[in-house]
Amino acid sequence: AQSVAQPEDQVNVAEGNPLTVKCTYSVSGNPYLFWYVQYPNRGLQFLLKYITGDNLVKGSYGFEAEFNKSQTSFHLKKPSALVSDSALYFCAVRDIDSGGYNKLIFGAGTRLAVHP
């Protein structure tokens, strides 16, 4: 079965410093990987996804993610954190059911706190 793990419940970083939110995956076949962000009292917003091609994927709000096949990781990164980046971040992997339909399997989430 496909799965993702987010090993950190919370990440703290100072504004202006680089940030990394970690995600590792376990899949059979080629992985389709996603990052979503959730601001307080809002739904999830799509940030970026990796399907194939360049291992560095660029997304919304200056975020990027690095796909590493040998380490089975898909870490979210940003060169310079903003206080407004403080939110809950979810990693997800695509799964396909017996009928060939897509589903997403989500990690437990990582809370990012950016301090002024």
Place this chain on the structure above:
Amino acid sequence: DAGITQSPRHKVTETGTPVTLRCHQTENHRYMYWYRQDPGHGLRLIHYSYGVKDTDKGEVSDGYSVSRSKTEDFLLTLESATSSQTSVYFCAISGLAGAGASTDTQYFGPGTRLTVL
């Protein structure tokens, strides 16, 4: 929130009562999903639909049923609500109709906060 509305946005109900949550989309996406979000669990899939009247169970479907009688609406029903169903419920859509449309990326509604007393 990508043309997705959920109603109600907040609801407090009592154990044993039926509850129906509605998800409405104006985006003509083929696929619709219901998730629940609980601390420490991320999002867990309850049910999903791959077309009108075509639905299937997710990983936490016990105690829930769904219906989709038209493309734009996906209803989630708790037949007899229990306190363990207190949660935030999210609807998502994917698969915009048309050639070459990606069915992978899901777009989420604003959520419904349900409290069962």
